[in-house]
Every structure is written in C-alpha cells, then in structure tokens.
Amino acid sequence: MSSTATDVVRLLTVKGETLAVAESLTGGLVAAEITSVPGASKVFRGSVTAYATELKRELLGVDATLLSAQGAVDPQVAAQMAAGVRKALGTDWGIATTGVAGPEPQDGQAVGTVFVAVEGPFGTDSGSAGGGKVKALRLNGDREEIRRESVRSVLALLLEGLAGEQTGNERAQDTERNGGF
Template sequence: MSGPPDPDPAVAEVVTGLVEHGLTLATAESLTAGLIAATLVTVPGASAAVRGGLITYATDLKARLAGVDPALLDRVGPVDAEVAKQMAQGAARVCGADLGLACTGVAGPDPQDGKPVGLVHLALAHADGTEHAAHRFSGDRAAIRAATTAAGIALLAEHLRSRGAPGPGTGRGPVRQ
C-alpha cells in the first residue's frame, strides 16, 4: 500500500512560511466549505500554524459564527468584499489566530442575489489590516471551488513573501480590529 500523495509544493511552502514566521491561521469559508483548511492540513506539521476554521455556508452563520454585521448582510448579501473582510477578521478573532483567511462567492450553477456564477471575494486579515481580492472564475462548481482554494493559498503566499525572511519572534500577535 502506498501512502497519501505529497502535498502540493505551493501549499507546503505556505505552511512552512507560516511556521517559520511564527504565525497562526484560521479560515472562514463559505463556497469552499472547508476545502482551504483541508488543503492546508495535508502538509505534515500544519498543526503548528493552522488553528482551525469556520464553515459559514449559510448566510446567518456568517453573522453568528464569524461576527459579520447582520445589517451589512441585509444590505449587500453574503457575496461582497466587506462581508469577506469581516469574515476574515472574525475567523482570526474566534480562533485566536494571527491571520484570518475568508472566502465567499457563487459556485453556481445559478446566480445568487444578482451576483454572477464565479464571482468570489477573498480576504486576509492580519495585524496591519485586511486585504481583499475579487475574482471571476469559470467552470462548474468543482472548478470554481478549486480555483477559489488556489487563490486563497496564493493570497497567503503573497502576504508571507511581503513579510520578508522570517526570524525569531516575527509573529506580530492576533489581528487587531
């Protein structure tokens, strides 16, 4: 019997970067339903960096679990840049992590609340603020979810590269509001 396949090198690089920088991560995932966190923990030693995650597939859970402002959800719906930002901040806060990564979007097959299939908002909350990236992916549900996962990993990698070489005590503490 052979063991599980080796983790994707890009994913392994992100997990290694988190560990080397002394950072912890939490996720809040809607359309991916935990796929980002599941992908990260394929890397041996991920438990040193990945604190946990929230699956906020239902709109009300974005407010109840991730702390998204219910008035914002009523006004703009669940697929929005500010919703993604609040989800990321909430994931970090609830899980006691340095970083919060969130995604919300429309995997299809139909548009949602006037938002087109493939529209995805990602956000990364960290001590210096919250970054946002919007994407428009194509394909079926599985392809959109996979592309969202890859984009989330890429957003983390970009953030880690921007921090420079790790050193002792480079973790900067939990996300500030």
C-alpha cells in the first residue's frame, strides 16, 4: 500500500467525498492500490477496467468518433474515461488511466505513452476547463514498471486535485474571516 493511496483515502474521508476508477493499461492496479488502504470502503465506490476499446465507449461514454480518429491512447480519451466513470458510478471524483505498457506500440503510440486523468469538483481557480485534469507521461521501463508508475501518477494527480480543492476552500474561508478582502 502506498502513502499516496493512504493520503487519498484520508482526504476523501475527511471531505466526505467518493471516488471511482476507470482503468485500461493498469488493469485494476489502481483499484487494488486504493482498496489496500484500511477504511477505503468509506470513499471508494468501484471501478471499471475497460481494457477493450469498445468498452471505453459502451461503459464509460467515450466518444466513438474520438476513439476511431485518435485511438484509445489519447488525452481526451483519458479525460472522458474519468468523467464517464464518475457519472456511471455516481461519485465526486473519477480517475482514469490509458496508455501503452508494451511490449508493442499501439494506435501509433510508443511504449510508455500514458495519459492519466482526474475529474472532480475542482475550484474555479484550478485552471482546468470542464473540471478535469489530464497529465501526459512518457515512461521508461518494462511493462510492469510502466503500469506501476501509471498507478503512482494517477494517484498523485488526484492528490493534487484534492489538496488544491482543500486549499481553495481554505482561501474562501479566509476571505470570509477577513471581511471579504
């Protein structure tokens, strides 16, 4: 169990918020990492492992035109997976992984090309349009190393979102205490 997963579960618990996961290349590793944390059942609703491209469309609502034009390894696909799992499982937060773990390139993308995404109730000053954040990764290593680093990266991105949201709320409370200035 990672300290990042522990921090994610702790922050979600404090906030009373919930999480759902959509995974492709990680094949359930993100969900396993989260559920390894005692108390995860308070915040983790479930996951969809949409390894096959058509399941990204059918279960997560990823745009079919986008999938046929760009393939499954694309930043917009990752964003739509995160938004889709959040909606499908009725959670505050949705996270997603899509990419190429190897050993062969896929959809014209090199091994180690990964996109991780977070969709959630970001504050208005988060700088992300549509409430989502996507991070592009270029990872080195073997298949297992790429998958493990993808798990670490999506949890770190979620933690940033959770911490940023908390910081935003604290700023709002500060403004109230200081008479709106």
